Amino acid sequence: MFSRQSKQIFPAWVRYALLPALALSMFSVATAADYPQPGDLAKGSMLWAENCGRCHQVRNPQDLRDDQWITTAFPMSIRAGLTGGETRDILTFLQASNAVIPTAAVTVTSVTVATDAPVQSGKEIYTQTCVACHGADGKGALPGAPDFALASGPLAKSDDALTQSILYGYQSPGSPMPMPAKGGNPSLDESGVAAVLKYLRDTFSH
Amino acid sequence: MTKTSKKLRLGFLALAAGLLLPGIVLADAEYDALQAQVRDLAAQLEAVQRTLAQIEQKQEEIPGTQETAIAALKQDIADASEWRTPNSLIHLAGYTDVGYINPENGDGSFAVGSFSPIFHFQYRDIVMLESELEIELSPDGETELTLEYLAIDYFLNDYVTVVAGSFLSPIGQFRQNLHPSWINKLASAPPGFGHDGAAPTSDLGLQLRGAFPLGEMRSNYSVYVSNGPELNAVFEDDEFELEGIAAEAFGADADGEKVVGGRFAILPMAGLEIGVSAVTGKATVTGLEDEDTGEVTEIEGAIARDYDVVGADFSWMWKNLNVRGEYVRSKVGEALTGTTASEGATWKSWYTQAAWRIPATKIEAVVRYTDFDSPHSSEDQQQWALGLNYLITNSFIVKGTYELNDGIAGSRADNDRLMLQLAYGF
Numbered sequence: 104m105f106s107r108q109s110k111q112i113f114p115a116w117v118r119y120a121l122l123p124a125l126a127l128s129m130f131s132v133a134t135a136a137d138y139p140q141p142g143d144l145a146k147g148s149m150l151w152a153e154n155c156g157r158c159h160q161v162r163n164p165q166d167l168r169d170d171q172w173i174t175t176a177f178p179m180s181i182r183a184g185l186t187g188g189e190t191r192d193i194l195t196f197l198q199a200s201n202a203v204i205p206t207a208a209v210t211v212t213s214v215t216v217a218t219d220a221p222v223q224s225g226k227e228i229y230t231q232t233c234v235a236c237h238g239a240d241g242k243g244a245l246p247g248a249p250d251f252a253l254a255s256g257p258l259a260k261s262d263d264a265l266t267q268s269i270l271y272g273y274q275s276p277g278s279p280m281p282m283p284a285k286g287g288n289p290s291l292d293e294s295g296v297a298a299v300l301k302y303l304r305d306t307f308s309h
Numbered sequence: 310m311t312k313t314s315k316k317l318r319l320g321f322l323a324l325a326a327g328l329l330l331p332g333i334v335l336a337d338a339e340y341d342a343l344q345a346q347v348r349d350l351a352a353q354l355e356a357v358q359r360t361l362a363q364i365e366q367k368q369e370e371i372p373g374t375q376e377t378a379i380a381a382l383k384q385d386i387a388d389a390s391e392w393r394t395p396n397s398l399i400h401l402a403g404y405t406d407v408g409y410i411n412p413e414n415g416d417g418s419f420a421v422g423s424f425s426p427i428f429h430f431q432y433r434d435i436v437m438l439e440s441e442l443e444i445e446l447s448p449d450g451e452t453e454l455t456l457e458y459l460a461i462d463y464f465l466n467d468y469v470t471v472v473a474g475s476f477l478s479p480i481g482q483f484r485q486n487l488h489p490s491w492i493n494k495l496a497s498a499p500p501g502f503g504h505d506g507a508a509p510t511s512d513l514g515l516q517l518r519g520a521f522p523l524g525e526m527r528s529n530y531s532v533y534v535s536n537g538p539e540l541n542a543v544f545e546d547d548e549f550e551l552e553g554i555a556a557e558a559f560g561a562d563a564d565g566e567k568v569v570g571g572r573f574a575i576l577p578m579a580g581l582e583i584g585v586s587a588v589t590g591k592a593t594v595t596g597l598e599d600e601d602t603g604e605v606t607e608i609e610g611a612i613a614r615d616y617d618v619v620g621a622d623f624s625w626m627w628k629n630l631n632v633r634g635e636y637v638r639s640k641v642g643e644a645l646t647g648t649t650a651s652e653g654a655t656w657k658s659w660y661t662q663a664a665w666r667i668p669a670t671k672i673e674a675v676v677r678y679t680d681f682d683s684p685h686s687s688e689d690q691q692q693w694a695l696g697l698n699y700l701i702t703n704s705f706i707v708k709g710t711y712e713l714n715d716g717i718a719g720s721r722a723d724n725d726r727l728m729l730q731l732a733y734g735f
Binding site: 137138139153156157158159160161162163166170171173174175177178180181182183184185186187188189238242243244245246247249250275276277278280 | 394395398399400402429431433434437439462464466467468470472482485486487491492518519520521522527528529530574576579580582624626628629631666668669670671700702703704706734
């Protein structure tokens with residue numbers, strides 16, 4: 104790698120510092136056709152909740168556009184000690200959660216909560232989409248997230264009101280950050296909302 | 310048939326005719342009106358058909374109208390996509406703070422902390438230039454501009470990033486992660502963790518850093534080689550004495566001696582991080598500080614001394630509670646010869662901090678204890694800092710901090726302070 108002459112030019116520490124870097128570069132990942140590659144939204148929401156708040160108040164996903172989140176997530180991955188995969192997961196969650204869905208044009212007038220809806224699917228949705236902020240016990244895992252178990256908590260509201268909040272986002276009183284529309288999961292539809300709502304009532308209501 | 314019955318029949322017929330005739334006449338009038346209405350509608354329909362035919366004819370006369378509209382729409386979509394995913398991204402971030410400081414022994418004063426723009430230039434997921442400037446207003450009104458860091462980050466793979474240039478010191482947590490005013494939960498840095506304290510602030514060199522899973526745990530690391538710090542001495546009582554460590558990035562290596570260092574941390578569970586740090590190398594006295602004015606002049610002929618730093622840190626987040634702590638010790642060895650020969654010196658500091666966000670409010674209570682030991686007894690300081698913050702948004706914060714400082718009586722380290730601060734991260 105180094106000729107006799109280069110050994111004279113570069114001190115020993117340079118050689119030792121560069122060798123591992125060159126070795127590591129052999130395993131570098133080829134650039135994808137587009138960037139960054141999509142990550143796992145559910146993992147991303149968990150990683151976002153677990154890591155960003157260790158140093159600072161978690162930012163509202165709607166604070167930045169998709170491209171601004173890219174230039175924010177990459178340097179943050181260096182500061183926070185995240186792998187590339189973890190960074191892509193968080194980025195996928197943030198980019199999915201920053202869309203502002205107008206509520207003025209659409210109003211949910213009535214939603215029927217299916218009494219025989221599969222509990223597991225509601226639980227799955229909660230575990231994948233909601234648990235990062237609301238916690239497995241529903242008491243709130245992040246500052247500002249409300250306590251579902253409180254009698255005066257969010258579950259005191261009607262199904263229609265809660266469905267509106269889930270579909271279009273909601274900011275709890277005292278919280279500086281709103282819940283993103285559909286909890287940041289764009290694939291969540293009204294039947295999924297109904298299922299997760301039934302799970303919330305079955306699991307956390309008094 | 311009798312005459313009477315004939316009369317009755319005639320009378321009946323006359324009555325019937327009298328009743329029916331007006332109805333027949335009325336029916337004829339309605340029929341005429343309906344006929345007229347149908348004629349009008351037929352005329353209107355013809356007019357509409359003519360207009361439609363004219364429109365169709367006009368559309369046919371302009372070839373490719375629909376195709377043109379579709380092409381324009383496609384172009385609009387393509388333009389929008391260009392904006393969403395160009396290869397090069399530019400982003401301006403940063404933070405700033407302003408406030409009011411009222412020391413126990415002294416006059417209160419409004420103050421501008423700093424304006425710190427951060428520039429991000431990124432090419433795909435391959436490389437990023439990140440740089441932070443620090444613009445401050447000095448007490449005499451001068452504007453001071455400092456390059457806080459300027460580094461090129463080469464994202465080698467998912468586990469390794471090469472950071473080349475000047476970078477925030479990865480030793481511990483405060484400097485690299487917590488010092489921006491919108492992140493720091495109190496209005497001041499813990500003693501020993503600011504500039505010229507026990508902890509290094511920045512370095513200029515080459516750094517490898519990243520993260521990898523460690524079984525069920527996660528871990529992260531950084532290793533670097535850099536120009537290292539420079540030392541200041543003071544001539545006091547007919548002998549030289551080490552005054553301080555200028556542990557920040559220098560554009561040239563005055564003594565040609567490099568330092569190597571790094572940090573390794575594990576996250577055994579969600580929300581908990583435990584790290585250890587170390588630096589070793591050589592550092593040389595390059596500045597002589599005037600005892601009275603504090604001005605530093607260059608000095609030559611000093612020999613390189615041993616320079617070693619060790620540190621440990623942790624942070625733990627659980628719901629609304631955030632607890633962290635950090636220890637750092639910087640030790641400079643003795644120099645028996647050279648122009649500034651003197652004994653060695655050690656700076657060390659540790660702090661622990663708890664912040665609790667009151668549920669369902671935007672209020673946060675903070676308490677921090679720091680113990681800073683310096684070779685100069687006038688700098689030794691124990692500090693309780695109490696804070697109450699109001700989060701207008703998650704990056705726009707009103708902070709109230711009261712420092713209870715305990716040092717040598719009459720020294721700056723003994724002066725309690727009230728600080729009010731508005732911090733905004735963008």
